[in-house]
Amino acid sequence: MKIKPIILCGGEGTRLWPDSRKKHPKQFIKIHGKTLLSQAIDRVSGLNFDNITICTNSNFLDEIKEETNKINCKIYVEPDKKNTAAAILAAINDDDLEFYQPVLIISSDHIIEKKIIFQNQIKKISNYLDMYKVFIFGVKPDYPETGYGYLYSKKINKNFNKVIKFIEKPNLNRAKKLIKNNNYLWNSGIFLSNKSALLNEFSVLQTKLALQVCDSYINAKTTNNVVELANNYYSKIKSISFDNAILEKSKNVFSTKLLSDWKDVGSWLQKWEIEKKDKDNNYLKGNIFKNNVKNSYISSNKTVVASNLKNVLAVDNNDVLYISDLKNNNLKNLYPIINKKFPKITDQHTTTRRPWGQFTSVFVGKNFQVKELVVNPGAILSLQKHKYRSENWVVVEGKANVTLNKKNIFLKKSDSIFIPQGAVHRIENRQKGILKIIEVQTGSYLGEDDIIRIKDIYGRA
Numbered sequence: 001m002k003i004k005p006i007i008l009c010g011g012e013g014t015r016l017w018p019d020s021r022k023k024h025p026k027q028f029i030k031i032h033g034k035t036l037l038s039q040a041i042d043r044v045s046g047l048n049f050d051n052i053t054i055c056t057n058s059n060f061l062d063e064i065k066e067e068t069n070k071i072n073c074k075i076y077v078e079p080d081k082k083n084t085a086a087a088i089l090a091a092i093n094d095d096d097l098e099f100y101q102p103v104l105i106i107s108s109d110h111i112i113e114k115k116i117i118f119q120n121q122i123k124k125i126s127n128y129l130d131m132y133k134v135f136i137f138g139v140k141p142d143y144p145e146t147g148y149g150y151l152y153s154k155k156i157n158k159n160f161n162k163v164i165k166f167i168e169k170p171n172l173n174r175a176k177k178l179i180k181n182n183n184y185l186w187n188s189g190i191f192l193s194n195k196s197a198l199l200n201e202f203s204v205l206q207t208k209l210a211l212q213v214c215d216s217y218i219n220a221k222t223t224n225n226v227v228e229l230a231n232n233y234y235s236k237i238k239s240i241s242f243d244n245a246i247l248e249k250s251k252n253v254f255s256t257k258l259l260s261d262w263k264d265v266g267s268w269l270q271k272w273e274i275e276k277k278d279k280d281n282n283y284l285k286g287n288i289f290k291n292n293v294k295n296s297y298i299s300s301n302k303t304v305v306a307s308n309l310k311n312v313l314a315v316d317n318n319d320v321l322y323i324s325d326l327k328n329n330n331l332k333n334l335y336p337i338i339n340k341k342f343p344k345i346t347d348q349h350t351t352t353r354r355p356w357g358q359f360t361s362v363f364v365g366k367n368f369q370v371k372e373l374v375v376n377p378g379a380i381l382s383l384q385k386h387k388y389r390s391e392n393w394v395v396v397e398g399k400a401n402v403t404l405n406k407k408n409i410f411l412k413k414s415d416s417i418f419i420p421q422g423a424v425h426r427i428e429n430r431q432k433g434i435l436k437i438i439e440v441q442t443g444s445y446l447g448e449d450d451i452i453r454i455k456d457i458y459g460r461a
Helices: 036-043 058-067 083-092 115-126 172-178 195-205 207-218 242-247 268-274 331-341 343-347
Strands: 004-008 052-057 073-078 102-107 134-139 150-155 161-167 184-194 221-223 226-228 253-257 283-285 288-294 297-299 304-310 312-316 321-325 351-354 357-365 368-375 383-385 389-397 400-404 407-411 416-419 425-428 435-443 452-455
Touching: 004 036, 004 083, 036 058, 036 102, 036 115, 052 058, 052 083, 058 073, 058 351, 073 083, 083 195, 083 207, 083 242, 115 184, 134 150, 134 195, 134 242, 150 253, 161 242, 184 195, 184 242, 195 207, 195 242, 268 297, 268 312, 283 288, 288 297, 304 312, 331 343, 368 425, 389 400, 400 416, 407 416
Parallel strands: 004 052, 004 102, 052 073, 073 226, 134 253, 283 297, 288 304, 297 312
Antiparallel strands: 102 184, 134 184, 150 161, 150 184, 161 253, 221 226, 312 321, 351 357, 357 368, 368 435, 383 425, 383 452, 389 416, 389 435, 400 407, 400 425
16 A cells, blocks of 8 residues: 655744745755755655645645646645644545545655665665554764654664654753663654544544544535645634644654654755865855855855855845854744744745746835736736726736737837736736736735636636
8 A cells, every 4th residue: 555645844944044934934945956846745755655635725835836747646725724743634634545545744845865765765664554543753862962852762663663742842951861772862853644543533632633633624615636625614723733742642653763864954054064165174055265264054046245254154145144153143032033024024035926927026115016026937916906006017028918908918028018906817827938017016915815816727617
């Protein structure tokens, strides 16, 4: 029986801000040329694995659709973020999942480069599953990490151990003590069980949660393999992690040491350690001129001149420049303050991805803003209108087919068109190359929610 992979893709990745934002978190950031989500998908693809299920929320749906447009994948969408327990339970309720089918639960933001070793171990451990066991994969600590949870287990046979207790993220002194004992492992967040065992654990340990998730699943709206869980039931669910809800309470949790490599990209220091560096141990991204710079992480889309620096973190996005000590950036404690004081710069980037391409906010003024739209070949925006704004478009690259009310208009480079407030309109790129349009919006309200969609090929109308 094939193993069903469930990928959890709902986190915000706050410790990699400003590259990671609430609406574009770290699982969509590229490392080694591929997003972390696409690496996770590749990790659980192959002969031993069933079609993938991804658990997420509506903020990330468009990007996940784009990442998965070439594979057969089911997407579960939470109407409200309730941590991992409810998301996992919703996915294992799936009618297509057989009762005793093995289920592998992984995160979307880890790095495992030894894919074959990982897959072989998953297949081997799946042979020990029954209607009770839940396996967790532990990682041997190589330093006293305070950002991970730990698990303590005792050996019962040559293949796996019995988990005795879990330890929440410890302080440094306790972490130093834990790693001296070989029975303590990092909690990787990778779980293996089957549908029957997981349903049994939830029904016994989280009865109310199980009933609420079941109701939300039964009343879900399903369109093109996207399952939107019913909010009237889901909103009442307690927000709790799978670890707290099940693993820490169950007597059926077993562990085995992960044989492959494993990295959780949970901080800028960890990202720096993963990336390829120059001879001075620097990771440099962009047009960077350096003089006597060592052990640093510098990323910018502007020209940067850096001199006489050591252990520096400098991350420059279009709207934010974050500078800190690389090994002591304290972002975990700083982020809540930034989020409260500057909510816009924690919410989203100046560039926002859409199913048809992306748009970038170039300039925002009083009652107007300027955007650059990039429309992919063959893509088409929704047929829509706006209640509060009008728009001027100028084609700067490619060719556009424009719908304006009942007219069809063809625009080439340097052509422009005015879209009055309330007019029904749409852009289509029928060419083989990208289409770029500069859009100037004017009006009393310029929010993204001032879009009334009439037709949409991406199911958003």
